[in-house]
Amino acid sequence: MIDRVAPRAISSLQNETVKLIRSLDMRKARRETGLFVAEGASVLLTARDCGWAPRMLVSGPDAPASTAFAALRAWAAASAADHLDVTAAVLEKIAAKENPQSLIGVFEQRWAALPVVDTDQARQSVWVALEEIRDPGNLGTIIRTADAAGVAGIILVGNTCDPYSREAVRASMGSVFAVPIARADHAGFVTTARSWPGDVVGTHLRGTRDYREANYDRPVLLVMGNEGAGLSDALSEVCNELVRIPMIGRLDSLNLAVATALMLFEIQRPILRSSRA
Ligand code: SAM
Numbered sequence: 001m002i003d004r005v006a007p008r009a010i011s012s013l014q015n016e017t018v019k020l021i022r023s024l025d026m027r028k029a030r031r032e033t034g035l036f037v038a039e040g041a042s043v044l045l046t047a048r049d050c051g052w053a054p055r056m057l058v059s060g061p062d063a064p065a066s067t068a069f070a071a072l073r074a075w076a077a078a079s080a081a082d083h084l085d086v087t088a089a090v091l092e093k094i095a096a097k098e099n100p101q102s103l104i105g106v107f108e109q110r111w112a113a114l115p116v117v118d119t120d121q122a123r124q125s126v127w128v129a130l131e132e133i134r135d136p137g138n139l140g141t142i143i144r145t146a147d148a149a150g151v152a153g154i155i156l157v158g159n160t161c162d163p164y165s166r167e168a169v170r171a172s173m174g175s176v177f178a179v180p181i182a183r184a185d186h187a188g189f190v191t192t193a194r195s196w197p198g199d200v201v202g203t204h205l206r207g208t209r210d211y212r213e214a215n216y217d218r219p220v221l222l223v224m225g226n227e228g229a230g231l232s233d234a235l236s237e238v239c240n241e242l243v244r245i246p247m248i249g250r251l252d253s254l255n256l257a258v259a260t261a262l263m264l265f266e267i268q269r270p271i272l273r274s275s276r277a
Contacts (some may be wrong), residue, residue, distance in 0.1 A: 007059065007073075007085035010230045011263050021058065021094050021106060029271060034109050036164035037094075040101040040178070041068035044222055046174030048072070051061050052107055053079035057066060060091035060102035070101060096166060109164050112153055112180035114192050117219050121196070125152035125219045126267055128260065132158045132226040132234050139163055140171025141257040142224075147175035149264040150271070155192070156183040157235070167238060186234055193238040196221050202239030204231050205253055211243040224263070 010018060024037050035055065040045060045068055047054070057076035058235075063069050073085070077085050084092070095101055115127055128151055133139050139161055140201035146154055154163075160183070162168065169176050184192065193200050198219040203211070223239055227229030236242060245254060245262055265272065 011087040019252040043174040047177040050177040054081040054105040056082045056106035058104040062102040111184040123258040129155040129223045136161045136165045136168035140168040140255045141171040144175040145261045153180035157189045203243045207242035207244030
């Protein structure tokens with residue numbers, strides 16, 4: 001039986017657990033195992049604070065210098081996680097190429113159910129639907145922004161990039177642990193949108209209303225289009241309003257994550273109050 005408290009010292013790149021963690025860079029392996037990787041002490045502390053439990057904790061030679069190390073180690077032990085203490089050479093292969101971290105966690109993916117608006121709290125909520133989002137950096141940034149804006153959850157519609165890819169997790173800065181993420185095909189999303197009791201607001205370059213003039217009756221379902229093709233006709237039709245963010249300049253649109261941020265902070269404006277105000 002593995003001693004779950006004492007870390008396992010690992011120096012071989014041929015170790016099966018090391019090979020498994022490396023394979024999680026590939027979407028196919030993430031899909032088959034249901035696992036994903038998150039890096040860095042502050043991201044792991046966010047995971048802990050959001051009630052997640054790691055399946056594995058990997059620490060490199062520099063990890064003990066981190067003030068968070070003891071806390072994360074205790075969390076891993078309490079979660080009966082496998083703790084691997086790896087050499088610098090192994091860590092180099094497991095950690096990100098850019099800004100590698102000496103503490104890495106492996107987690108089970110969580111997928112939320114599509115929202116059911118049946119409580120007072122749910123009737124006040126804001127959800128964001130992202131149609132066919134392709135760029136994991138955009139997705140991670142949107143997850144982070146949704147967390148900051150107090151969004152109840154995100155729905156990934158159709159064939160989207162993976163929120164549990166390393167790039168999306170990194171761009172979310174740990175918010176992937178805080179924001180429920182659901183997924184739906186187009187038909188499933190259309191069913192949800194048609195029975196939505198509040199405003200279903202689409203963003204479209206041909207939107208007829210300035211986004212600052214819409215009402216946003218809660219619960220709000222905000223629908224954002226694909227980076228290249230924009231919002232499809234099928235999803236535009238289920239929106240009871242299409243809004244546009246007015247622009248000056250030569251380009252026809254904003255980056256998807258920027259447009260989502262503008263929309264969310266406008267929708268949430270009535271409830272967002274500066275603590276210094
Ligand atoms: N060529 C695409 C089109 O025709 O819609 C541009 C897509 S844009 C990069 C990605 C998404 O961001 C859009 O589908 C929309 O949801 C949102 N978006 C970007 N700029 C916008 C704007 N000025 N007004 C409303 N939505 C915008």
